[in-house]
Amino acid sequence: MKQLTKTFTLAAALLAISSPVFAGNFGTAEEAKAMLEKAVVAIKANKSEALAQFVKGEGGFKDRDLYPFCGGPDGNFTAHPTLVGKSLKGLKDKAGKALGEEIYATAKEGAISEVSYMWPRPGSTEPVQKVSYATKVDDQVCAVGYYK
Numbered sequence: 001m002k003q004l005t006k007t008f009t010l011a012a013a014l015l016a017i018s019s020p021v022f023a024g025n026f027g028t029a030e031e032a033k034a035m036l037e038k039a040v041v042a043i044k045a046n047k048s049e050a051l052a053q054f055v056k057g058e059g060g061f062k063d064r065d066l067y068p069f070c071g072g073p074d075g076n077f078t079a080h081p082t083l084v085g086k087s088l089k090g091l092k093d094k095a096g097k098a099l100g101e102e103i104y105a106t107a108k109e110g111a112i113s114e115v116s117y118m119w120p121r122p123g124s125t126e127p128v129q130k131v132s133y134a135t136k137v138d139d140q141v142c143a144v145g146y147y148k
Contacts, residue, residue, distance in 0.1 A: 033112065035060075088100045103115050
């Protein structure tokens with residue numbers, strides 16, 4: 001019984017130590033929402049400068065797997081690390097869900113909505129659940145997503 005107790009104690013200690021390290025590799029829901037709120041402020045201050053920062057990941061707009069992405073009135077990405085000029089509105093997840101259309105449909109000025117879909121983590125091909133917070137600011141639909 002003592003050995004079993006020691007094993008459980010050791011396992012609990014290792015889990016307590018490793019969980020924050022693992023969680024630290026990926027952005028959280030709170031961090032994603034805060035980055036989107038910061039992006040809204042940046043767009044209101046200077047839209048073209050803000051979009052350029054989002055693309056380059058500068059100004060605190062790239063943190064692990066978190067980054068803002070935006071689409072213009074034409075439905076094309078105006079800010080994304082690799083997809084600028086391509087269709088955001090036509091984007092589908094790995095299960096075929098029209099996530100771009102849903103982001104555009106739910107994004108409202110002054111409000112933050114959630115869109116859930118399946119997407120691989122960076123460096124992986126296996127889709128997992130991802131949630132993007134989305135809003136509309138000026139003529140831009142912007143979002144920041146995190147993995148569950």
